[in-house]
Amino acid sequence: MDNRNKALEFAKNNQAKFLAELNEFIRIPSVSTAPEHKSDILKTAEWLTRQLAGIGMQNIQILPTGGHPVVYGECICARKDAPTVLIYGHYDVQPADPLDLWTTDPFEPAQRGDNLYARGASDMKGQVMASIKAVESVMQAGELPVNVKFLFEGEEEIGSPNLVPFIKEHVDLLACDVALNPDTGMIGPDAPTITYALRGLAYFELRVYGPEHDLHSGLFGGTVHNPAVVLSELIAGMHNATGKVTLPGFYDRVRALSAEERAELARLPLDEKHFLDQTGVSALYGEEGYTPAERVGARPTLEVNGLLSGFTGVGSKTVLPAYAMAKISMRLVPDQDPKEVEESLITYLKEKSPNTVRWEITNLSSGRPSISDIHHPATQAMVRGLETVWGTPPLYKREGGSVPIVGDMQRLLGVESVLTGFGLSDDNVHAPNEKLHLPTWYKGIQALIHFFYNYGQV
Amino acid sequence: MDNRNKALEFAKNNQAKFLAELNEFIRIPSVSTAPEHKSDILKTAEWLTRQLAGIGMQNIQILPTGGHPVVYGECICARKDAPTVLIYGHYDVQPADPLDLWTTDPFEPAQRGDNLYARGASDMKGQVMASIKAVESVMQAGELPVNVKFLFEGEEEIGSPNLVPFIKEHVDLLACDVALNPDTGMIGPDAPTITYALRGLAYFELRVYGPEHDLHSGLFGGTVHNPAVVLSELIAGMHNATGKVTLPGFYDRVRALSAEERAELARLPLDEKHFLDQTGVSALYGEEGYTPAERVGARPTLEVNGLLSGFTGVGSKTVLPAYAMAKISMRLVPDQDPKEVEESLITYLKEKSPNTVRWEITNLSSGRPSISDIHHPATQAMVRGLETVWGTPPLYKREGGSVPIVGDMQRLLGVESVLTGFGLSDDNVHAPNEKLHLPTWYKGIQALIHFFYNYGQV
Numbered sequence: 001m002d003n004r005n006k007a008l009e010f011a012k013n014n015q016a017k018f019l020a021e022l023n024e025f026i027r028i029p030s031v032s033t034a035p036e037h038k039s040d041i042l043k044t045a046e047w048l049t050r051q052l053a054g055i056g057m058q059n060i061q062i063l064p065t066g067g068h069p070v071v072y073g074e075c076i077c078a079r080k081d082a083p084t085v086l087i088y089g090h091y092d093v094q095p096a097d098p099l100d101l102w103t104t105d106p107f108e109p110a111q112r113g114d115n116l117y118a119r120g121a122s123d124m125k126g127q128v129m130a131s132i133k134a135v136e137s138v139m140q141a142g143e144l145p146v147n148v149k150f151l152f153e154g155e156e157e158i159g160s161p162n163l164v165p166f167i168k169e170h171v172d173l174l175a176c177d178v179a180l181n182p183d184t185g186m187i188g189p190d191a192p193t194i195t196y197a198l199r200g201l202a203y204f205e206l207r208v209y210g211p212e213h214d215l216h217s218g219l220f221g222g223t224v225h226n227p228a229v230v231l232s233e234l235i236a237g238m239h240n241a242t243g244k245v246t247l248p249g250f251y252d253r254v255r256a257l258s259a260e261e262r263a264e265l266a267r268l269p270l271d272e273k274h275f276l277d278q279t280g281v282s283a284l285y286g287e288e289g290y291t292p293a294e295r296v297g298a299r300p301t302l303e304v305n306g307l308l309s310g311f312t313g314v315g316s317k318t319v320l321p322a323y324a325m326a327k328i329s330m331r332l333v334p335d336q337d338p339k340e341v342e343e344s345l346i347t348y349l350k351e352k353s354p355n356t357v358r359w360e361i362t363n364l365s366s367g368r369p370s371i372s373d374i375h376h377p378a379t380q381a382m383v384r385g386l387e388t389v390w391g392t393p394p395l396y397k398r399e400g401g402s403v404p405i406v407g408d409m410q411r412l413l414g415v416e417s418v419l420t421g422f423g424l425s426d427d428n429v430h431a432p433n434e435k436l437h438l439p440t441w442y443k444g445i446q447a448l449i450h451f452f453y454n455y456g457q458v
Numbered sequence: 459m460d461n462r463n464k465a466l467e468f469a470k471n472n473q474a475k476f477l478a479e480l481n482e483f484i485r486i487p488s489v490s491t492a493p494e495h496k497s498d499i500l501k502t503a504e505w506l507t508r509q510l511a512g513i514g515m516q517n518i519q520i521l522p523t524g525g526h527p528v529v530y531g532e533c534i535c536a537r538k539d540a541p542t543v544l545i546y547g548h549y550d551v552q553p554a555d556p557l558d559l560w561t562t563d564p565f566e567p568a569q570r571g572d573n574l575y576a577r578g579a580s581d582m583k584g585q586v587m588a589s590i591k592a593v594e595s596v597m598q599a600g601e602l603p604v605n606v607k608f609l610f611e612g613e614e615e616i617g618s619p620n621l622v623p624f625i626k627e628h629v630d631l632l633a634c635d636v637a638l639n640p641d642t643g644m645i646g647p648d649a650p651t652i653t654y655a656l657r658g659l660a661y662f663e664l665r666v667y668g669p670e671h672d673l674h675s676g677l678f679g680g681t682v683h684n685p686a687v688v689l690s691e692l693i694a695g696m697h698n699a700t701g702k703v704t705l706p707g708f709y710d711r712v713r714a715l716s717a718e719e720r721a722e723l724a725r726l727p728l729d730e731k732h733f734l735d736q737t738g739v740s741a742l743y744g745e746e747g748y749t750p751a752e753r754v755g756a757r758p759t760l761e762v763n764g765l766l767s768g769f770t771g772v773g774s775k776t777v778l779p780a781y782a783m784a785k786i787s788m789r790l791v792p793d794q795d796p797k798e799v800e801e802s803l804i805t806y807l808k809e810k811s812p813n814t815v816r817w818e819i820t821n822l823s824s825g826r827p828s829i830s831d832i833h834h835p836a837t838q839a840m841v842r843g844l845e846t847v848w849g850t851p852p853l854y855k856r857e858g859g860s861v862p863i864v865g866d867m868q869r870l871l872g873v874e875s876v877l878t879g880f881g882l883s884d885d886n887v888h889a890p891n892e893k894l895h896l897p898t899w900y901k902g903i904q905a906l907i908h909f910f911y912n913y914g915q916v
Binding site for chain 1: 491492493552553555556559615616617657659661663668669670671672673674675676677678679680681682683684686687689690691693694695696697733736737738739740741742743744745750753754757759761762763764765766767768769770771772773774775776777778779782783784785787789812813814815816822823857858859860883886887888889890891
């Protein structure tokens with residue numbers, strides 16, 4: 001039996017062990033946005049170093065950043081001309097709230113049927129473990145066919161504020177031929193997927209301030225502009241009747257979709273019914289003139305991620321609130337620039353906000369959109385790996401989510417990223433009852449094993 | 459010394475005792491909207507029965523309702539033709555949140571300068587105690603000049619949902635010639651005030667439901683209508699550019715202001731500067747064509763009292779929320795009807811809400827507007843009492859707040875209400891750092907003593 005088959009065999013025989021280790025990883029609630037979870041972040045980083053040591057990695061380090069640390073480990077193989085793969089992942093997770101909507105504890109993985117339910121199971125502790133377990137299987141089988149470097153950050157879910165400076169400082173350590181990023185998912189369990197473009201992000205908190213303190217709505221209502229009403233009016237003005245974003249200049253740098261690309265996107269199984277089934281809404285919404293697949297993948301959007309003002313408890317309180325807050329984020333497509341989008345938001349607010357209130361915005365997170373070369377040898381190595389395991393060639397997709405690191409690696413390390421992953425679109429990532437489809441996860445480990453041998457050409 | 463002067467003297471000599479008793483009353487956090495304070499509500503009711511017993515009231519009872527109980531006590535004087543005054547008050551208070559904006563504990567009264575800071579100090583534990591202490595002073599001086607009945611409810615701050623059925627059941631017990639309601643305030647410490655009209659209230663919770671659960675804003679943003687955006691658009695459409703409420707038929711039953719009434723309202727010291735000073739805003743807002751005093755007193759308004767959707771914690775979470783909630787209330791003026799206003803809100807929502815979401819509203823509280831006869835002998839007895847103490851005739855005011863019980867008593871008991879009170883417009887009622895101006899409170903007790911003797915004509 002050759003090494004490739006030995007590795008595939010090892011992975012098959014060790015599924016129960018891999019799953020038990022994934023469960024350990026998930027149980028540490030590494031919520032990066034919550035200060036009270038800071039020690040869990042550190043525990044998770046330490047846990048990862050033990051994982052990397054356990055599979056035989058070298059030069060393992062917990063590297064400080066301006067925020068949560070980076071975990072690094074590498075294995076440089078004997079063969080001199082072997083290419084180097086930098087495997088990117090993040091070990092932090094989204095907050096689990098609203099907790100009351102979870103069927104089981106978000107940080108106690110629960111297997112029901114083929115799925116494992118937990119925060120981070122799909123995004124992306126499952127994907128991180130798939131890549132570690134694939135490397136483990138390959139190392140158990142013999143010589144590594146490629147050099148491997150692992151880079152796991154702890155701040156992806158808060159917009160990776162310290163990753164760019166980190167990469168700049170560690171350009172030599174991170175030198176590689178290609179990055180592998182398993183943080184994008186599959187369109188369905190039978191549809192392995194290569195993502196070749198990602199949307200960027202510009203995430204803001206907008207606060208509108210009215211009176212100095214909450215007022216009695218009876219004694220003052222009618223004389224003071226209600227900041228919750230003003231905020232609602234500002235938000236309402238951000239889309240027009242055709243679903244377009246109205247911020248001045250918002251579309252100026254948006255790259256138009258070519259006819260070829262529209263044809264490719266039309267082949268994806270992302271029709272109206274797909275989105276209706278996934279979301280449970282009675283009717284879809286979106287920018288006129290584009291299909292749902294185009295809207296999520298290739299068009300920029302603006303969403304309200306949160307609203308808060310005044311009294312929100314049970315019952316009634318007749319308050320005229322002192323301020324109102326909205327979290328507002330835009331998904332960006334090539335060649336939009338988060339800085340320019342921030343300026344257009346500011347221009348909009350200056351034009352539209354009345355003199356009865358004052359407002360301020362805070363940029364909470366931003367990342368550039370990116371687009372990759374699908375003909376790269378590493379991408380093609382992954383394409384063949386996916387095809388071998390699933391028996392069908394992968395789909396090529398533009399992804400609606402944001403992975404700013406892809407553009408950053410192009411810029412700072414001069415490398416393309418292979419974007420794949422084994423999460424499914426109904427995994428409830430960033431939502432209650434996040435889950436991982438285990439049969440797909442096991443297949444994903446097999447596909448990654450093939451990738452290493454394909455790319456190393458052994 | 460006659461009884462009136464004896465009573466006035468007693469009140470002057472017992473200010474420290476009165477204040478200590480008010481502090482005891484305030485320390486029980488009788489927040490009616492919060493289920494966790496239910497036992498405090500009962501404690502407060504029991505505390506009040508001890509107060510009433512202590513000053514010599516009879517037939518003291520804690521009477522059950524469908525919600526928090528009513529406290530009752532009476533003293534029927536010897537004189538056969540004495541008129542009966544039903545003194546209304548509420549012993550419940552608003553929630554104290556946001557707690558971080560309080561300088562001192564909201565339920566531990568703190569005296570700073572002339573003011574006593576605490577939740578309920580002004581609205582309306584201070585006013586309840588002023589009326590009890592005035593009756594105590596009169597009884598200490600000799601025979602009561604009028605029959606007195608006390609009715610203290612525990613649900614005013616949640617819209618008195620059980621008071622109308624309670625009054626209907628106890629019409630004989632509550633029989634009286636006039637009601638005294640000290641829940642409306644004074645325009646300033648030197649401006650005693652009689653309120654002759656009150657706005658009504660219609661308070662709703664509006665929920666807009668989108669996807670079945672929170673979605674990843676990258677993976678779904680652009681295909682699903684964001685319920686926080688839809689809610690904002692619905693709210694934005696509720697006012698037009700001239701500050702008018704756009705709900706269909708909203709103004710149909712609004713009684714137009716007469717030239718005489720506008721002239722009377724123009725004499726109130728409620729000019730633009732007053733509202734700017736009270737609120738700290740840089741510019742006022744409101745319905746075109748009306749002065750600030752008219753807008754708060756005699757015109758209906760619509761306010762957003764609360765907003766909640768999606769992620770509202772520190773940092774960023776890229777969620778497309780499953781639902782969005784707003785607390786929305788309207789202040790009503792004669793002859794608007796809360797039921798009709800609810801229908802016009804429903805009509806508006808049916809017309810304006812898109813088919814991409816569903817919505818529901820809950821009526822949390824409602825009360826009719828009211829307007830009273832200022833020539834009633836009891837009102838004139840209070841007018842003379844206020845003039846005696848302050849040395850200036852009181853102002854006549856239309857009040858922006860809502861005291862639905864006034865209209866209910868007209869309808870169910872056939873009596874007018876004398877509306878006064880010793881709270882000031884800068885008391886921060888329903889807001890952090892609520893306070894009571896103690897010199898005004900002591901004067902108020904004196905004025906109430908005069909009222910009893912004036913009305914009893916002894």
